[in-house]
Amino acid sequence: VPDKMVRAIAAFIDFCYIVCHSTLDEADLEAMEDALRCFEAERTIFKEVQIHPNGISIPQIHALQHYHHLVQQFGAPNGLCSSITGSKYIQAVKKPWRKSNQHNALGQMLITNQHLDNIASFRANRFAEGKHLLQV
Structure with a gap:
């Protein structure tokens, strides 16, 4: 070598x-x-x-x-794996981009992410209350 x-x-x-x-x-x-x-x-x-x-x-x-x-x-990445950031990139950027019409896509992507965050928050609150939802 x-x-x-x-x-x-x-x-x-x-x-x-x-x-x-x-x-x-x-x-x-x-x-x-x-x-x-x-x-x-x-x-x-x-x-x-x-x-x-x-x-x-x-x-x-x-x-x-x-x-x-x-x-x-x-700050220090503290062992953060690039596959974690990669999966977050797909979730936060690639999927919303595909759902947009690609014309002035940033605003559409931000709204899509906001809606997905609201849905996740709603589901978490319902789960905490013991009211489980069916997956759609």
Whole structure:
């Protein structure tokens, strides 16, 4: 295994390890950025040895570049899985988009989400009162 590949994988694992902490301070954010810079510099080995002929370019890796800013804005992700955020994206964006007529869709999508939230709240309240509803 080439040294460059080992460094790329080690940097990626370091990044993942740091991100999973429940709290992150400035030193952690700097270490996270260093690990990401190292990974970005070393990941070309996967293309060079033709393990991945087009290089590594997947959306989740692109998203890593935004972690530092997002942690500063919203706090540590604390192990939040991207599949959770992906499923929320589908529920909050993709499905309402499909229900809209795609003309000035944002307003329609917001109303759809508001209606779905109201229905969920109504169902939760009815369930709490012991009045179960049939699923539609």
